[in-house]
Amino acid sequence: MAADPRGFLKFSRQNPERRPVQVRLRDWKEVYKESDLSEQVVQAQRCMDCGIPFCHRGCPLGNLIPEWNELVGRDRWASATERLHATNNFPEFTGRLCPAPCETACVLALNRDAVTIEYIEKSISEVAFAHDWVKPIKATHQTGHNVAIVGSGPAGLAAAQQLVRAGHAVTVFERADRIGGLLRYGIPEFKMEKAILDRRLGQLTEEGIEFRPNTTIGIDLTLDQLKADYDAVVLALGSTRPRLAELPGSDGHGILPAMDFLPHATRALHDRSFTPPVTATDKRVVILGGGDTGADCLGTVLRQGASEVVQLEIMPRPADSRPETAPWPMYPPLFRISSAHEEGGDRMFARETVRFELDSSGQVVALVMAEVALDEDGKLQRVANSEERIEADLVLLAMGFVGPDLSMFDLEQRPTVSGRGTISVDEHFRTSTEGVFAAGDARRGQSLIVWAIAEGRSVAHHVDAYLMGNSDLGCPVAPDSAALAIM
Ligand SMILES: Cc1cc2nc3c(=O)[nH]c(=O)nc-3n(C[C@H](O)[C@H](O)[C@H](O)COP(=O)(O)OP(=O)(O)OC[C@H]3O[C@@H](n4cnc5c(N)ncnc54)[C@H](O)[C@@H]3O)c2cc1C
Known part of the structure; x- marks a missing residue:
């Protein structure tokens, strides 16, 4: 039941406020002002708790949006934190960076302004970290299996967190000097300060994930070595090959x-x-x-x-x-x-x-x-x-990306690619190579953080099922998912 069934009639949408342009241009800090929590309680009360919450389908993660809106609307932030994390490993990333397909699918958006779902999500995450509610969740048992994840973007990190919590030993390999994929070196500080990423990586480390930065699979270790040393391998390599302008003069300096x-x-x-x-x-x-x-x-x-x-x-x-x-x-x-x-x-x-x-x-x-x-x-x-x-x-x-970089893999080790240059998988996110899975932009093509997390969670489900026979891990998307959302 909505926290205030008439809230959407009483209150109008208040967009999150950005800092003045002249101030923020002088620094690299996030552009948004800090959240006023009492205002977020009011904004959450605009959620109608519709019979059919289209926002769920707008979100590839199937976030339980009306549930956490209701809890925030009742000022119950700890419970909202639990509901938010039930479907999303990293709401502090999506709460800042998502183009919010949930909001364009909000029923209120039919004839009014949508609920500020994304900003409420960010506020819940910030309250949760401020109160130290985001604790490591340690596996209750170890399965004896180990999994290698190649690539430390949101897809790799989400898969790693799901699998380590299911009791597998997880190692994440990353060719860059620091962990995070595009969250680290693509998305600028003014959209998300790196302290936000490091804070979450602290939880992942405490949960037992081993991170191996400065390690390029295909150069420092071969894919064959990973296959020999690990029970399953997930390729979450991103879509890093840029589309170039092949025009007269395009090889010029600058x-x-x-x-x-x-x-x-x-x-x-x-x-x-x-x-x-x-x-x-x-x-x-x-x-x-x-x-x-x-x-x-x-x-x-x-x-x-x-x-x-x-x-x-x-x-x-x-x-x-x-x-x-x-x-x-x-x-x-x-x-x-x-x-x-x-x-x-x-x-x-x-x-x-x-x-x-x-x-x-x-x-x-x-x-x-x-x-x-x-x-x-x-x-x-x-x-x-x-x-x-x-x-x-x-x-x-900045004209987009054309697929994952597989050039460092020996030809015979390369997984099959689709006509779009992305890694082909079956309905279980399995590549053409036994025990090797793929997810995120490497599989889907250039996309969004929310999709990367959804794919990371889904590939973890399939890896867990491959290793254990079945899996209790959530599986929000299939490889052919389109949902209502973009890209
Ligand atoms: C500049 C920029 C801004 C963006 N802004 C937004 C935004 O605001 N909101 C949004 O939703 N999306 C945004 N995106 C898209 C989003 O960042 C991606 O969709 C998402 O990061 C994909 O996650 P991923 O885990 O699949 O791959 P990535 O984040 O690309 O991570 C893949 C990682 O794999 C590593 N890797 C690759 N090959 C190897 C190898 N052989 N060995 C070891 N490591 C390897 C790479 O170094 C990289 O760190 C943006 C993209 C760019 C480029």
Whole structure:
């Protein structure tokens, strides 16, 4: 029963507040102000506890949203913490970073503003950590089996936590120097401070997970060695190969994939002895790609002191309101203003890059672009005589990712890949190799943290069943899941 059955009639949605732009541009701290808990109690009371909570289906994790909304609405934060963690290993990540498909599926969103589900989720997580309610949950027995997980992003970490709690000995191998995958070196500090990640890693370590950073499987250890030493292997390698701009001049200096830039910016904040090879200070920057990665580049270059920034997107500007092609409760393509977009830079839509101009030393100096428009078949066509030139000292490619990097595996050890370049699995997340499973972006293709956690939980269920004959671990998604959610 909703905490206040008439709450949605009495209270309006209050969005979480961001710190003033001029203040936050001077630091790297999270852009949102601290949560006012009494306001969150009111906001949770807007949840109607609908007969059919579509928010459940909007969320790949099947989060028990009306249940924890009701508990927060009654000021029962400890119980809300328990319900939240029942389906989500890392709500402090999704509470900050998820595009919240649950909110676009909220029944209230049919004719009013949705419940602030994501912010309530974040508030519950923060209250839980502040009260030390997030304790290690140690397995009550050991199965005698061991599992290797390759990749320490949200998919690998969720799988590891589920499996260690089920009593398996779990080792996570990570090629980077620190654990976390894109949570560590992709997502900038202003979206999630790394202390939030480290806090959760403390719990995982205490639960018994062994972490082996600086270890590339395929180089430091072969996949065959893992298969010999472990009863099961999970490949949670992410989708790390960037889509590149193969255009005249694209091999110039100063043109680089976003993930050759963002990790250095974050590393420099935590390691004073590290000097990033490239920064945007006093540079004219062009970002190719209008998505989340592009926005993360934007917020980063603005904080580094770029003199001018333009973000180009090849698709036309999305609509301001839900288009007919994406009716409720689907996740609609909308014109969104992220925190970085509030902070500066220009955005241009329907622009295709034609070529880069380089100086005699091979350094990029400008980019030539052209306008594009959708034709009757929905294909992008270049508009005649629409070429424009913009000067640029740094061009960041944020145009997406094309699949996991399997290049370090010997050919005969490589799992079968799909036509999309992702690792193929059967309905049990098993690859073509006996005892080897795959999950997360490596399997699904470039996606979201919430999907990575859902896949990590699901692959853990199937690994546990493979080792034990059956499994009590939850399994929120199947490999062919689409749910109502995006990507
Ligand atoms: C810049 C950026 C910003 C993003 N922002 C958001 C956001 O705000 N919200 C959101 O929901 N999603 C966001 N995403 C997407 C999200 O981060 C990913 O969907 C998610 O991290 C995928 O999780 P994963 O565990 O499958 O892979 P990853 O997080 O990519 O982790 C894979 C890990 O495997 C390691 N690895 C790969 N090969 C090997 C090997 N051979 N040996 C050892 N280790 C290996 C990699 O080093 C990496 O650490 C963003 C993505 C990017 C690039």
